[in-house]
Amino acid sequence: MSSRKKTILKVIILGDSGVGKTSLMQQFINGKFSNQYKATIGADFLPKDLAIDDKQVTMQIWDTAGQERFQSLGVAFYRGSDCCVLVYDVTNTKSFESISSWKDEFLVQANVKDPDNFPFVVIGNKIDVEENKRLISGKKAQALCAQLGNLPYFETSAKEAVNVEQAFDVVARNALQQEESLEFADDYTDAVNIHVDGDNGSCAC
């Protein structure tokens, strides 16, 4: 194992302003929640080493600014990413409705070769709120994810550390699969676009 290459997995977190992207990243990486996060300007970056089965990987997580106008900066760091996490806030309908445009925007900017098989993971955050404040039901979200191409869907609370670990585990696994298929394709650029496995959508939540 030590002689094997340490794989870098590049993961981008997208979603409307205030849905909890920074909180999710911090919860996953540091296992902490704080209500002291400031609005993200530009982009933030954090790495995390982890093992997937017997493989050592370094996950590079890129946290982004949510306000729409930041999109026009031309998002150079989207390129070469292995997985994209789309986050919305279960108490905010607009953030849910933006999910599919975030997905499209990513595919355009990242210049993804095979958009149909690129791994996305959808996260509905802030499920710790009281039931009556929740505006987007799990059913509705799952319907959207099915429609967007059977995307894996998780409901999380970054605040109470619910499901965050599980969601990022799937992120890591799908990213790894993507990275391996990309490397394979890169080395044989003449070959037909081979995808080892396009089965990204089967993960249960």
Added chain:
Amino acid sequence: MQGSVGFGGAIASSLEGDREGLAGSAKPVDGAASARVATIKNGDVRNGDSRDSEFSNVNLGSVSVVSDEPPSGRKIGAGHSREPSESTYSFLDFYTSNGSPPREDESKREEPVQEEPFLVVSKRGEEPDDARLGSTKAIPKRTESLMSTRTSRNSAERIRSNIESDLKSSSASHLPSVKNTGQLKRTSFLTSDRDRYGFKKTSNHISESKYNAWWKEYSVYVVRRKMKWEKFMNKSGLSGHSSGASFKAPSRFPPKSDDLKRFVRKGIPAEWRGNAWFYFAKGPEKLKENKGKYDRLVEETLNLVNENTEAIEKDLHRTFPDNIYFTNKTSVNQETGLVEESESPLIQSLRRVLYCFSQHNPAIGYCQSMNFIVGLLLIFMEEEKAFWMLVIITERLLPGIHDINLEGVSVHQGVLLTCIKQYLPQVWTVINSTIKDKQNTDILLDLPPLSFCTTSWFMSIFIGVLPIESTLRVWDCLFYEDTKTLFRISLAIFKILEPSLISAAQTAKSRHRHSSRSSIYSNDSDDADMVTAELFQLIQNTPKTLLDANSLMETCFKKYNGFGHVSQDEINNCKKYVANKRQRYHEMIQKRTSAFGSDVDRRALSEEERRRLLAESMGLYADKKVGLRASNWNGRLSGRVKRIQSRLS
């Protein structure tokens, strides 16, 4: 006095402990939450400090509790029984009366019962969650009246004048009557967990011991500089009213001179900053031209709801969550046992300024990062001035930076990269090694990922990038010396980063090569990713450790190997060059898109087009005699152009 600061810190820390504790345990217990909050409140009352009672009075005043209301619903004007005081509270009056400000009495006389017009009510035992408030309330119910606005402005102004007097005594020592309080205040910051602006002293990057060790030295420096400033001002015939023991914060400053520039670079006394920034940025003129405009805007935007205001609401509580004055207060209503949260007056000011600006300049509306700029301004000046400063910053100092397409940000990043290439070639080599597909990439048109790290340097003018005291020193120079300051400081930061960037790039490469030796997967692109990640972290984190403002300024302005020679003309010309080039590029893309449809790869200009682009932008730039040879930006292409030209001739 000493008690008040220490106490302010204590409140904040126990509050935080509370929140984080609750968050950690994941199941807030009713009783525990209420009890803890209640303790704070009692402490508040007992202390009787005006700043703290400012908040606690809110809870003593009449309050309408609507438990069905979501925590977002703001109840307005509840129990408003008294006209707010007509007189505007001025910290200047405050100073002239007596050397040691009798803060408590004064404020009580000014507004006998402070009734807070805004109230957020949470349900019993629910953890108050600032971060969430913004996002849950999609459309805030704003039914404010002008009267409640006036009250709120007065409270904000009072808080600010308290900060002002804190700042004043933290830099006072030479006059006998202030000496004691000054020294007490300075040492009291050593025991508090807050600095003199109300920010948390520690961060992930700065420990308390590191902060205290630095502050012990720096506070002495601050006092010394203040004395020299006073002497300097006296010499310039701008002595102000040295009545009593205090030197009134001047509202006018001497004409520009090398001496004054030196003084500004060494730091403007903190309690003068508001006036000095406003004066140097030509705020008084702006204010004079627009008398009454701000008040009208406040009136117009009272109940405004649109896309901008929604975005603003999301960010109000995420602006300075680490500053005590920008944090809402929670308390338990003794009668009902409900946890109540009252909105900080400075957050209300922040809201008004941002609302007004979005109305005043719809082309910009609201852009994230303006919240930080206004937030910092509000610590130093009253909200009308802060508003006009924002106008000046967005119109004159950082044009385009906050525009809807953020084109100004890209232009500034391009200029910064050009500066780095010119003045820090070794850093440039490192950055260049992160660029994939160098042949087909023009870095000015297609910014590298590392540029996202330096975005906030310009957008938020270093707030949150550098520690607060260093940020303020940058702001001093910015308003006095114009925007070249931002590039000089950026270069100084990269100069500080230089050795670690170089070694990080080397180790990242060699580590990656080594570990992938047996792999067939190794390629340049992975190398670039690896290096980018390492560099990004360094560029992201190192500035946050630059606590010592003096050594940052020294790096920036020292005679040899400093950046004081980077001139405004040079920056302006380079900006023009980058902006023109980008504009031409966008026009070409547009033409291609309309000709070939939208599926054209945006980056793929034909060789012919690239040549034309370069030749044209060279023409724009080559006429000017400037130090930055940006026309040689793309060596490969310019070489080719030269060859073509020689062939033609």
